[in-house]
Amino acid sequence: MADRNPGMDLDLEWVSGVRVNTQAVLKRAQQVQGRKVAKKEWQAAWLLKAATCIDLTTLSGDDTPSNVHRLCMKAMQPIRYDLLQSMGMHDKDITTAAVCVYPSRVADAVKSLKAANSCIPVASVATGFPAGQTPLKTRLEEVRMAVEDGATEIDIVINRTLALTGQWAGLYEEIRQFREACGDAHMKTILAVGELGTFTNVYKASLVSMMAGSDFIKTSTGKESVNATYPVAIVMVRAIRDYYRKTDHKVGFKPAGGIRTAQEALVWLVLMKVELGDQWLTPHLFRLGASSLLGDIERQIYHYVTGRYPAYHELPMA
Template sequence: MPLCCTPCTLRLPKLQRYQHGYAALYGKKIGVDRSARICVEDSGSSSLILIRQFSKFFTKHCYSSILKLLNSIKMVEKNLGRPFDASLIKRINLNVPAINTRVRYIIEKANSITECNRVAWLIKAVTCIDLTTLGGDDTFASVERLTKKAVKPIVLPFEWEGSLSTAAVCVYPARVADVVQTLKNLNATGKVNVASVATGFPSGQYPLQTRMDEISLAVSNGATEIDIVINRTLALTHQWEKLYNEIKLMKQACGKAKMKTILATGELFDLKDVYRASIIAAMAGSDFIKTSTGKETVNATLPVGIVMCRAIRDYHNLTGYKVGFKPAGGIKTWGEALQWLVLIKEELSDVWLHNSLFRIGASSVLGDITSEINRSLDEVKEAKVPTLYEHENFDDSDK
């Protein structure tokens, strides 16, 4: 997606080129990663290192257009939902061969990302991860280790101005207090979101009241995000209004906490039902829709991701509200993470490539991503980071 309608040249008279192609840009608490065409927010500093190996770093995008786009990211309006409307889920036409063709295109696009750009994409992926542990053997010690990894997920061979962490740590309700305490001990409260699964995870086959109580427990213990799971029986039997009402009640129970609605698509079987469940979850006020619990036989797949993103796009066109997307389960390699980033960019736009609207639910992919980043940067580990220059020194005029 072009960042401005009319191509223009961004001139940065004091920007210096270095042997290994690192560059820096002041931007009033925002940064732009042009090598991957991904927008990133810098929450803690007035600058952000923009990584790009080799030449041709700045291309035909004007700074003012990028600034406008990033400001729109910061002001994402909360999804307020809308009344139940059965007409939105009655007539659904899905072209499965076209979806499969689109999947092949996305995979080819991800595979074509050059090595010099791959590092930027993978660092973006790190900032979108919900680092997850949902084991029956979780303890304070194991949750503490995971939280420390989330706060400092990777040691880069160059200085990264601002906050580089995963988006959240995701645990069971009983372990939320462990995450909160660890963040407090690290003086990192607010740096990483505290997410909790709830509502009878992973099956959703519990009385509504106990599912609601789980949300209340997690929120009272300090969770800032709740990953609820739907009762798949309601979707499989097409009780859509009842499903809408349940999700809406859960949203109310979340209060100020963000709500991610897990559809468990591997148990819905029909892509049309995946679309319907996505629209229902959005109508009920979900902040995110999420593919899977990670406990199903089939977890996140690209065809399902395309269908869910089309539902998000249709809902946005109808209401103006942006709903986030979270693939989860089975994402184990850096290559798979790249495919999901490309899918979001192609199906929704650059605006969704920010952890306020995109997450990756995973427990093991972080290690593979960091290994690939370090491998790619082996040749530049001794490179110096350039001096940063004030934003006011940049010439943003378009001539």
């Protein structure tokens, strides 16, 4: 992970002065989507890069120690060894960026990874995920418990009510408390952009989250009806850029929810490159929250190596 973002005092003047030009954002998002993506070996290289930025996630009601274990094994060997070998990449230690689970499954993930001598971080969602509607005391306790069980990254959800009603000081205060409860664990703040109403609100919530010390800002829980979209991403990464210019602290970005194809992953990488530059193209500052995306990336790499698409049984389950 990159250096921590220490945050800053809440600057309400900066927040209240925010205006987002919707048409300009939509136009820029279209331009990014329309850019040509790399082909052949360049594309394969970009896809490997995307795999190393994935927070491989399982957030289901039926999660068990065994499917968490399987997820951890997949995170350690995201692309079949023989495929990496034929690309000369088998010794490059290619793993996903993290494994992301519910707080009650953190201990399972930590145990699986430790047993395999892996240093892949375990991320835990917390703070009443996905709605963030439980009492503050409970939400803080959830963060502490996940950290105690060995999570080194915590994905918190903001209280959307505070953002929707413009209670920015209240939101700042809550996030500060979460940051404190995280201790040494890095904190990713989920804005649930599909529930924030306007681009201006998304920008303001991004700013307040960073001022309060978030190390990453993340689009969605994956449980809303609208998740990661390119226009919303433009707004969030512009907020990251402005915050960096003002404070000299880099904050990471994580789109999550509904990202399923290798092609989409490439567009996200392009968006980061053109908006924030190459220094953001690392797992320290860019993550893709996904559960099924890795399967398609591996499928495309299989095609690149062999010239054909694999049958269903030829790739291990993600």
